[in-house]
Amino acid sequence: MEFEFKIIAVEKGTHSLTSEKGDKWDVDTLPDVQTVSENATVEKRVIELPADLLEKLTVEKENASGLLGFFDMDGHSAEIMNWLGEFLPKPDNLEPENIAADWYLDHVEFVPKKEPKFEVEVDLHDTSGNWQQGHIWQNDKHGEFTPYMDIDEPPTYYNHKEFTEQEADEIIEKLGGEDGLIHPRKLEVNER
Structure with missing residues (x-):
């Protein structure tokens, strides 16, 4: 059962209150304003x-x-x-x-806001000339975007590879689009 609290002024000497429905309350057993306000919970x-x-x-x-x-x-x-x-x-x-x-x-x-995160995946050549999968990383200290093969990923202290969708689209565009030399493409992080 839920109650709605209302603060009403009661004249001195009043011993009971009667509601419109005919319910009666003893004034001495009702909580005072301070008790109600101390116990009230307000959700932000x-x-x-x-x-x-x-x-x-x-x-x-x-x-x-x-x-x-x-x-x-x-x-x-x-x-x-x-x-x-x-x-x-x-x-x-x-x-x-x-x-x-x-x-x-x-x-x-x-x-x-819980926004989806994306990685920009790219195709790279390793030192033997073989195609390897990699990702674009951003260095937070210098703002540079650098492709790394997955086997050579940098430390994550200043680097990250997760972007908003808009950032991922901008990176892909700067790399010549999906038909560019290293075939950049965005992948939603939870798709991996």
Whole structure:
């Protein structure tokens, strides 16, 4: 059975309350406002956002000196709020500043959107001239994209080979498309 709590003012000297249905309660046995508010559980609203947008907002929040400083964001607040508005559900997308303020004050939770990841697979020659399968890796420190044969993969400290679909498409295009010299193609990570 679920109850709806309502806070009502009761005059001093009142000993019982009667509902519209005729139910009676002894005022002394009803919880007071403080007890109800201490025991109330409020679930935060959760909104999924792209990881890069969430990272940008988190950095801005950490560097802000209060809520007003958060909205200043070194002069590019409008750009970030427009970006946020693209990913918020209606009607929240019309006023992303309100949701951002709620998030800043911990009334709303932003979580990374679970987006599919892709690898860019390529055909490479090994030192003996044999075709080997490989993947394109990106070095996070230098931003370079490098093909590696699967048997010679680099350490993962600064390197990764999983990309968003858009990033994978851009890499394939830079490599001359699927008909390019090393035949780049994207594979969804969970397809492997």
